[in-house]
Amino acid sequence: MIPAPFSYHRPSALTDAIAILSEHGDDARVMAGGHSLIPMMKLRMADIPHLIDLQDIPNLSDISVEGSRVRMGAMVTQAQVITDQGLAHAAPLLKEAALQIADPQVRYMGTVGGNVANGDPANDMPGLMQCLDASFTLVGPNGTRAVNARAFYEAAYMTAREDEEVLTEISFDAHAAGYAYEKQKRKIGDYATAASAVLLSKDGGRCSSASIAMTNLSDTPIFSEAASTALIGTQLDDAAIKQAVSAALGDIDPTEDNRGPVAFKMHVAGVILTRAIQRAWSRA
Amino acid sequence: MTDKLHIKLTVNGQEEEFLAEPRELLIYTLRERLNITGPHIGCETSHCGACTITMDGKSVKACTVFIGQANGADVTTIEGMGSPDALHPLQSAFKEHHGLQCGYCTPGMITRAAKLLEENPSPTEEDIRFGMSGNLCRCTGYQNIVKSILAAAAEMNAAKEAAE
Numbered sequence: 001m002i003p004a005p006f007s008y009h010r011p012s013a014l015t016d017a018i019a020i021l022s023e024h025g026d027d028a029r030v031m032a033g034g035h036s037l038i039p040m041m042k043l044r045m046a047d048i049p050h051l052i053d054l055q056d057i058p059n060l061s062d063i064s065v066e067g068s069r070v071r072m073g074a075m076v077t078q079a080q081v082i083t084d085q086g087l088a089h090a091a092p093l094l095k096e097a098a099l100q101i102a103d104p105q106v107r108y109m110g111t112v113g114g115n116v117a118n119g120d121p122a123n124d125m126p127g128l129m130q131c132l133d134a135s136f137t138l139v140g141p142n143g144t145r146a147v148n149a150r151a152f153y154e155a156a157y158m159t160a161r162e163d164e165e166v167l168t169e170i171s172f173d174a175h176a177a178g179y180a181y182e183k184q185k186r187k188i189g190d191y192a193t194a195a196s197a198v199l200l201s202k203d204g205g206r207c208s209s210a211s212i213a214m215t216n217l218s219d220t221p222i223f224s225e226a227a228s229t230a231l232i233g234t235q236l237d238d239a240a241i242k243q244a245v246s247a248a249l250g251d252i253d254p255t256e257d258n259r260g261p262v263a264f265k266m267h268v269a270g271v272i273l274t275r276a277i278q279r280a281w282s283r284a
Numbered sequence: 285m286t287d288k289l290h291i292k293l294t295v296n297g298q299e300e301e302f303l304a305e306p307r308e309l310l311i312y313t314l315r316e317r318l319n320i321t322g323p324h325i326g327c328e329t330s331h332c333g334a335c336t337i338t339m340d341g342k343s344v345k346a347c348t349v350f351i352g353q354a355n356g357a358d359v360t361t362i363e364g365m366g367s368p369d370a371l372h373p374l375q376s377a378f379k380e381h382h383g384l385q386c387g388y389c390t391p392g393m394i395t396r397a398a399k400l401l402e403e404n405p406s407p408t409e410e411d412i413r414f415g416m417s418g419n420l421c422r423c424t425g426y427q428n429i430v431k432s433i434l435a436a437a438a439e440m441n442a443a444k445e446a447a448e
Contacts, residue, residue, distance in 0.1 A: 001328050005286040008306035008352040038348050039329060042309075051306070053353055079342070103418030105333060105396065108342035109349075188417040189331060 003041035006049055012056040014139060014166065021164040022141050024050045030166055032075050032114035035106050036123075060113070060168060065090045071171045074113020078102070081112060090174035093197065097128050097181035103189045116149070117167040119157040122191035126153060127215035128181065130223035131197035134172035140165035153220035177201040177209065178284030182276035184268050186259065192216040193259045194269040196248075196276040200231065202284035207231045212244065212277075217252040217269050224248040227273075236281045244277060245270050293357050295320060296364030304351045311335045311346035313354070314361060322362035322391040326420070333419030336392035337361050343399040345418070362391035365398060373443070374398055374436040383432030385423035393419050397433045405441055409434065 009028075011017045021028050028050035031037050040046035054060060060075035065086045072087075081087060081098040088095045101124050102110060115125035116136065129136075129149035136147050141164055149170075152160045161167055183195035195215035201208045210228040215221055227248035234240035254265035288303040295318060302317065311328075314320040314337070323346050326334030330348040337346045338360040366372030374394045377383065384390045393416070400407065400415040407415065412433050413426075421429060 002309075003307045005305065005307055007286050008289060008350065010352060010355070034350065034353065035330060035348055038309075038350065041307075042328070051350075053350075055353065103333075104400075104415055105336055105343045105345045105418040106330060108344060 001042040003038075004044060004047055006041075006051050008051050008053065010053045010056055012058075014057050014168065017052050017054065017057060017166055018139065018141055018164060020050060020052050021166070025163050028052060028163075030054055032111035032117075033077060033109035034114075035102070035110045036114060036118050036120060054166070063087050065174060068174045069171060070174055071169055072112055074111060074117070074166075074168050074170065076112045078107035078110045078112070078115075079104075082107065091132065091172070093132070093175060093179035093181060093199065094128060096179065097124050097183075097197065100124070100181065100183045100185075100195075106189070112170060113167055116152075116170060117159065117161060119153060119159045121153075121156050121219050121221060122216045124181075124183070124192065124195060124215055126221035127195060127213045128197045129170065129172070130213035130221050131199055131211050132172040132175065133211065134170055136167055137169035137171070138162075138165040139168050150223050156219040175199055177211075178280040178282065180276040180279035180283070182272045182279065183215070184272050191259075194254075194265060194272045196269070196273045198273075198276040198280040200236075200277070200280045200284045202281070205235055207234055207236055207240075207281075207284075210244075212248060212273070214248065214252055214269065214273070217254045217265065219253075219255075222248075222251050224251040226251060231277070236277070241274060241277055245273050248273055289352050289355065291351055291355050293354055293359060295359045296361060306350060306352050308351040309347055310337075310339075310344075310349040310351055310354050310359075313351050314346060314359075320361050320363055323395075324388055324391060326388065326392075331420065332389070332392075333396060334389050334392045336396045336419060338395060338399055341399075343396050343418075360395070362395055365394065372398070373439045374401075374433070377432040377436035377439060378429075381432040381435055382428045383425070384429075385421075385425045389419060389421045389423075393421070393429055397436070401433070401437055401440060405444075406437060407433070 029048045030052045060073035062073045064071045078098045115123045134149040177199040184193045197213045199211040210231040212224045212227040227244040230244040292301045324334040326332035330345045335346040
């Protein structure tokens with residue numbers, strides 16, 4: 001499997017990467033770990049005349065927790081997410097999810113930035129970022145801007161990132177809440193049939209805050225405000241959970257593929273979400 | 285428009301230098317350019333792990349790395365781990381415990397297992413199954429692969445203790 005020919009760029013400064021993007025527009029793409037992009041290039045489903053490898057750009061692999069704000073460079077790998085102690089403490093939700101992504105070899109190379117910027121609805125990090133209400137930093141020829149994760153995804157592979165922009169950083173608040181990432185997949189390394197990220201806070205036995213997001217159940221990751229609202233103020237009894245699940249199922253729009261027909265995916269989504277809510281509550 | 289790249293990398297302790305097209309994948313560099321045929325091509329889609337090597341301290345599937353990404357890297361393949369006269373403890377354990385049937389997945393299995401034991405010298409069976417989940421054996425000989433890695437871990441820990 002040989003990809004079409006391309007020019008390879010490995011700039012050592014972000015400004016150089018942006019200059020190459022500006023020069024070549026749609027003909028250029030940045031690459032982090034390459035574990036989504038290279039397979040697509042090998043299949044010749046992606047034709048990229050100018051490939052820009054970000055590995056030499058400084059500081060993109062840093063993780064920092066300052067106060068309650070967590071910042072991760074776009075080149076932080078899934079393996080780093082699993083082993084970084086500060087991150088595991090500040091946002092254990094991410095570690096629980098990263099352990100369910102791909103396999104060990106892929107996690108050494110696959111990055112958080114690549115996962116969120118790619119726009120593939122099957123990727124896990126976009127849904128997690130909905131749940132965490134994360135912010136993405138985009139740097140382009142006209143400067144730096146922040147885009148909320150919940151406003152970033154427009155359709156499959158379509159995001160708010162402009163062609164000449166690079167997603168450099170992901171930031172979000174550390175979570176004290178009970179958390180869970182539940183993922184149903186056919187085998188290790190597979191994408192989710194359905195996955196759900198849940199954060200729940202408990203105050204006096206009642207749910208005081210809730211954030212519910214879902215992966216691979218629509219052409220974008222889904223943040224379900226209705227499901228979150230359905231849980232707040234309740235004691236998470238069966239009726240409340242059922243109501244939240246029903247609200248969440250109203251927000252998704254899965255399509256039939258080799259993971260099953262729509263009815264099956266709706267069923268699995270309900271089961272997965274129920275489990276995620278229950279586990280998050282047990283940790284709240 | 286696709287100028288060749290001037291590549292330098294270290295493979296099994298030996299420095300290599302050559303010109304390559306950017307679309308060359310590391311597995312082809314190893315097998316066809318450098319005649320290092322231990323890493324195998326199985327699925328070629330980053331699922332099976334037969335092409336697993338160690339690159340700059342990471343277990344990596346060499347079928348999913350462009351040669352430009354590996355420029356300057358330090359690569360170890362199964363050839364860099366032991367020799368017929370002095371087998372690596374993992375190689376001895378795979379031989380002893382019948383950790384291979386057809387043997388096609390074995391170089392990737394052993395290269396990955398070496399990194400796993402470096403990070404976790406005393407893994408449980410579950411740790412091994414999870415840590416080896418990126419490597420497939422089409423003979424489905426997983427039972428003995430796990431047994432071999434457990435045995436190698438015990439052997440390596442005993443040797444380390446004896447040396448201290």
